[in-house]
Amino acid sequence: MTADVQATRDVVDIITGGWRAQALYTAVRLGLPDHVAAGCAHDAELAKASGASEQGVHRLMRLLVALGVFEGSDSAGYRGTRVSAALLDGPRSLRDMCLLYGEEFYSAWDHAHHAISTESSGFEVAYGRPFYDYLGDHPALARRFQLTMNAASMFFHQVPEVFDFAGKKVVDVGGGGGNLLATILAAAPDATGTLLDRDHMLPKAREHLTAAVGPDRAEVVGGDMFEGVPEGGDVYILCRVLAGHDDEDVVGVFEHCRRAMAGPSSRLLILDRFVADEDSTVLPALWDLHLLVTTGGEHRTLDRIARLLERAGLSVESTAELPMETTALIVAPHTP
Numbered sequence: 001m002t003a004d005v006q007a008t009r010d011v012v013d014i015i016t017g018g019w020r021a022q023a024l025y026t027a028v029r030l031g032l033p034d035h036v037a038a039g040c041a042h043d044a045e046l047a048k049a050s051g052a053s054e055q056g057v058h059r060l061m062r063l064l065v066a067l068g069v070f071e072g073s074d075s076a077g078y079r080g081t082r083v084s085a086a087l088l089d090g091p092r093s094l095r096d097m098c099l100l101y102g103e104e105f106y107s108a109w110d111h112a113h114h115a116i117s118t119e120s121s122g123f124e125v126a127y128g129r130p131f132y133d134y135l136g137d138h139p140a141l142a143r144r145f146q147l148t149m150n151a152a153s154m155f156f157h158q159v160p161e162v163f164d165f166a167g168k169k170v171v172d173v174g175g176g177g178g179n180l181l182a183t184i185l186a187a188a189p190d191a192t193g194t195l196l197d198r199d200h201m202l203p204k205a206r207e208h209l210t211a212a213v214g215p216d217r218a219e220v221v222g223g224d225m226f227e228g229v230p231e232g233g234d235v236y237i238l239c240r241v242l243a244g245h246d247d248e249d250v251v252g253v254f255e256h257c258r259r260a261m262a263g264p265s266s267r268l269l270i271l272d273r274f275v276a277d278e279d280s281t282v283l284p285a286l287w288d289l290h291l292l293v294t295t296g297g298e299h300r301t302l303d304r305i306a307r308l309l310e311r312a313g314l315s316v317e318s319t320a321e322l323p324m325e326t327t328a329l330i331v332a333p334h335t336p
């Protein structure tokens with residue numbers, strides 16, 4: 001048999017993906033992006049600043065330059081790139097995401113075979129309890145997860161470009177820390193908002209919304225979206241809340257939104273990642289498996305979501321693509 005060099009190369013590229021991830025995780029854990037940005041341009045300085053062995057740093061930096069995370073060399077001096085800039089410690093950084101993926105999520109992926117074979121969470125095997133329960137007992141990790149969600153929210157500022165919120169009463173169901181609602185209200189100064197979430201999320205959401213748009217334009221309400229949602233909205237938003245719940249529960253939330261709508265011109269806006277069974281790109285398929293590995297959840301196909309919406313008396317009116325392979329579905333109630 002003749003060796004298929006390209007196939008070998010493709011396999012090697014895929015199976016070394018975990019090593020690349022761990023190398024980047026280690027660099028972030030050692031603070032190398034920050035140290036290079038602060039002017040450490042040589043192995044010896046980076047070793048001193050990070051407390052790691054100089055030869056270890058040298059070997060790690062050689063890989064990271066090859067991966068495009070840094071530029072230069074020990075002799076010429078290392079320089080940061082746009083990639084290392086995205087990992088600097090600070091607001092909106094991908095640093096916490098990198099640490100979370102390199103630690104708890106990496107350990108959860110250790111149990112991918114179990115998760116896929118049994119369609120259940122690998123995290124639970126690694127840590128002995130469901131992901132969200134575990135977060136409840138580990139506040140530092142919960143904060144890291146929250147920062148990871150924030151960093152992965154770069155599509156928020158484009159949401160007002162795909163839907164006109166002017167003058168609307170906006171209800172963000174499972175609105176989390178309030179970032180999306182604040183972005184929308186900032187873009188539509190005559191709109192008002194209500195955020196519904198679990199009680200423990202409310203202080204953070206209230207604080208964020210008050211700081212971003214003032215105390216009068218948004219209220220925060222504690223509750224359970226499976227029991228009901230605030231009445232009288234012109235637009236209901238479900239952003240990244242459906243993945244962890246089964247079809248019957250999701251239909252229930254859709255029904256609550258339709259019944260609570262102010263009228264036939266009200267809309268439901270679903271912002272999420274969807275998988276495609278034909279011609280899938282890598283990220284949605286990867287994140288779908290990641291949901292399985294961490295929480296036992298899944299991403300749905302557009303067709304499947306459309307069928308669930310129909311069961312609740314709703315139809316997809318239009319769709320728009322957002323960054324990071326996120327899709328906006330604009331959904332209208334059936335007219336009587």
Ligand SMILES: Nc1ncnc2c1ncn2[C@@H]1O[C@H](CSCC[C@H]([NH3+])C(=O)O)[C@@H](O)[C@H]1O
Binds near residue numbers: 153180
């Ligand atoms: N039953 C429930 N009722 C209301 N909110 C919920 C419920 N279950 C989960 N959530 C919230 O749903 C959110 C999912 S994370 C997504 C948060 C936000 N929409 C964003 O895209 O950034 C979390 O804030 C949860 O607390």
